[in-house]
Every structure is written in structure tokens, then in C-alpha cells.
């Protein structure tokens with residue numbers, strides 16, 4: 404597989420912020436191509452054009468990394484939906500689709516591995532073998548199809564993240580390893596998030612940080628501490644939802660009567676594009692190197708984030724020009740306002 408670009412992820416990070424975008428599973432579920440519950444990316448085989456279209460929309464919005472849609476495309480999850488025999492085909496095709504669209508612009512392709520639900524810290528020796536085999540098989544196919552680096556994401560356990568990191572390093576690829584942050588302060592195996600990032604950095608991760616679970620308001624304070632604790636690159640890919648000190652994760656948001664909004668009734672908590680633009684600027688301000696979005700993410704957020712970083716992207720051609728609106732005109736002066744409440748209190 405020939406390389407699309409001469410500039411790899413580490414080169415790009417050296418010279419500035421890299422803008423990413425994820426949340427493929429969430430968005431393709433909303434579009435009717437993935438079943439909520441199992442959340443297996445069957446769409447890769449069943450509706451490949453839908454996957455390419457979303458890649459393309461993110462690319463036009465300024466995303467620099469096409470993340471292969473192999474999230475949950477691992478042996479454990481495919482068993483749940485009776486498609487274990489499609490495992491290899493699904494993984495290979497996901498990387499092929501990401502490559503096809505990356506070549507339409509100047510994007511990188513990231514292989515993607517994630518939390519497996521197979522890791523058990525109380526039986527680490529035995530379950531580590533299972534997890535390692537799953538990662539090796541997924542990334543083996545990904546490397547054959549052509550990837551520039553690997554994103555290991557939504558890691559609930561530091562132990563599992565370290566296995567991912569080892570497998571990526573054996574393949575001699577740059578490793579971005581980011582943690583889930585469902586619990587208040589620590590990973591499911593009991594490491595403070597900042598400490599866990601530091602351990603990952605000490606073990607050779609090129610990029611560490613957090614993805615998913617938290618909105619900008621509750622993710623950035625942790626990421627700021629990670630920034631001061633490590634020397635490597637730092638990533639922040641929050642969910643675009645209004646989380647708070649009381650409800651720090653999108654899993655904990657409630658729509659009333661104690662009913663939780665996650666994962667199918669989250670719309671009332673969505674941030675607007677200006678708030679996500681504000682997030683990107685704040686992340687830049689604290690020295691985050693890889694800025695993106697996770698579940699709930701959509702192209703309009705990515706474009707707003709790109710533009711807030713001073714970039715003009717293909718989709719900027721159709722960015723708002725409210726002064727041309729016959730009724731609203733200049734009444735909509737939202738561009739430079741600060742929307743997010745200060746999370747440093």
C-alpha cells in the first residue's frame with residue numbers, strides 16, 4: 404500500500420495541532436445503519452458508501468485523520484451479533500474505506516482498537532492473552548491494508564491500554580492511547596486518570612489523553628493536568644454534550660425522573676457549534692496537540708473547531724454568512740462570544 408502523504412502524524416504534531424474526529428458509531432446509528440445495543444459496525448460491509456460519506460464529510464470539515472471504523476469490530480463483539488465469520492472482511496474493508504477517502508484529501512489513516520470487554524484485572528494473566536490476540540489480529544489486517552498510526556481508544560482499564568500500546572509498538576507504528584473516563588477520578592483498575600496517562604507515556608505512547616464520556620467542561624480540567632504531567636503529545640476528544648460537576652459524564656445525564664439520557668435521548672444536552680469551537684480554542688490554550696470529538700460528533704462541529712483554530716477548510720465555502728439572511732442579518736453575532744462556563748472554578 405503506497406503512502407498518501409509524506410507527513411506522518413508525528414511530523415504534523417511537531418508543527419502544530421492535528422484535528423481529529425470520531426463518533427462514527429454514534430452518528431451512523433443515528434443515520435440508521437448501526438444497531439444501538441450491540442453497536443457493531445456492520446455498516447462497513449452492509450453499507451460501505453455510508454461509511455465513506457461520513458469520512459468524506461469529516462474530511463471536508465477539516466479532519467486530518469480518517470479513523471478506520473473498526474470500533475467494536477473485534478471477536479467478542481461480532482460473536483454477539485452472529486457475524487464472527489465476517490471479522491476479517493469487516494476489519495480489512497474498514498481500513499480500505501478510510502484509505503479511499505483519505506486519498507481524496509491529505510488525511511492520514513488511523514487503525515483503531517478499543518475496549519474489548521474481555522479484560523479482567525482480577526484475572527489479568529489469562530484475559531491479557533485474549534485481548535492481545537484480538538488486538539494483534541485486528542492490527543495485523545490493518546497494517547496489511549495500510550495505516551499511518553494507531554488510535555487505541557476508550558480504554559476503561561490501564562492494563563488493557565498497556566497491552567494495546569505494546570502491540571502497536573511491536574508493529575513499529577506511532578501510538579495514540581486515550582482513556583475512557585466513565586468513573587469520577589480513576590480507571591476501572593484503580594489508576595488516577597492523570598497517573599494512568601503518565602504511565603502510558605513512560606511506556607512509550609506518542610500521544611496520550613482522554614476520549615469519549617465527558618463533555619469539554621469536565622474533560623478539559625483533567626486534560627490540563629495530563630498536559631503538565633507528561634512530555635509527549637496530548638489528545639482530547641470529548642463528547643459534544645453539556646456535562647457538569649454534578650453530571651460529569653454523558654452516561655450520567657438525566658432527562659427527568661432519574662431516567663438517564665444515555666445513549667438514545669441525549670439530544671437536549673447537545674452543545675452547539677460555537678461551544679465546540681470554544682472548546683477547540685481552550686484546548687489549544689492549554690497545549691493540547693490532538694483535538695477532536697467523540698460520540699455525538701458531527702461535521703458541523705468539526706468545521707467550527709477547524710475555523711476557530713484559524714483554518715479554512717473545504718466546507719468553509721458554505722460556512723454561515725448570516726449578514727445575508729433577509730430577516731436575521733447582523734442580529735446573529737455569535738462568532739466570538741464565550742459560550743462555555745468557566746470550568747476552572
Ligand SMILES: [Zn+2]
Pocket residue numbers: 426614615616642697698
Ligand atoms: Zn465516544
